[in-house]
Amino acid sequence: MSRAAPGRPALTDPPAAKQAEAVSSVPRGSVTGGRTCSWCKGPLLPPRRRFCSDDHRRRGQKAERKIEDADYADGVRRLVRAQGRRAGADLPMFALFAESVDFARARLADAAAQLIAQGYSYADLGAALDITRQAAWKRFGCQPKVDTGPAGTGGAA
Numbered sequence: 001m002s003r004a005a006p007g008r009p010a011l012t013d014p015p016a017a018k019q020a021e022a023v024s025s026v027p028r029g030s031v032t033g034g035r036t037c038s039w040c041k042g043p044l045l046p047p048r049r050r051f052c053s054d055d056h057r058r059r060g061q062k063a064e065r066k067i068e069d070a071d072y073a074d075g076v077r078r079l080v081r082a083q084g085r086r087a088g089a090d091l092p093m094f095a096l097f098a099e100s101v102d103f104a105r106a107r108l109a110d111a112a113a114q115l116i117a118q119g120y121s122y123a124d125l126g127a128a129l130d131i132t133r134q135a136a137w138k139r140f141g142c143q144p145k146v147d148t149g150p151a152g153t154g155g156a157a
């Protein structure tokens with residue numbers, strides 16, 4: 001995605017070049033007549049609205065979700081980057097940013113606890129974060145909600 005600075009103050013109207021850029025991003029060549037499957041682009045029969053089969057619906061929706069998740073994470077990162085930039089301006093903004101970071105950390109711990117409650121293991125969490133099971137347990141294993149601690153991981157914490 002774009003790495004252009006989003007936090008630049010908009011003191012002036014955007015230059016004409018920027019507006020032209022926006023216009024050129026309009027999708028072209030979209031087929032408005034016969035409907036096609038969003039996954040295989042094959043013909044779509046009347047009862048079907050987006051995908052030609054359940055299999056293609058599953059595949060198509062999974063692919064769409066991956067893109068949506070990536071876009072979402074990108075949006076969050078943009079917000080954090082913008083707040084981080086402001087935090088360097090003065091102490092009140094610095095304090096607000098610290099609050100946000102603590103909030104995010106607590107929500108991450110909640111998410112880990114939810115996954116564990118769903119049956120995921122610390123090894124699963126570690127694999128997702130590319131860290132060891134021990135590191136995942138050290139980071140997320142001290143949640144009061146989680147009472148089914150993994151065997152053999154007690155001790156130093």
Ligand SMILES: [Zn+2]
Pocket residue numbers: 037038039040041042051052053056
């Ligand atoms: Zn299809």
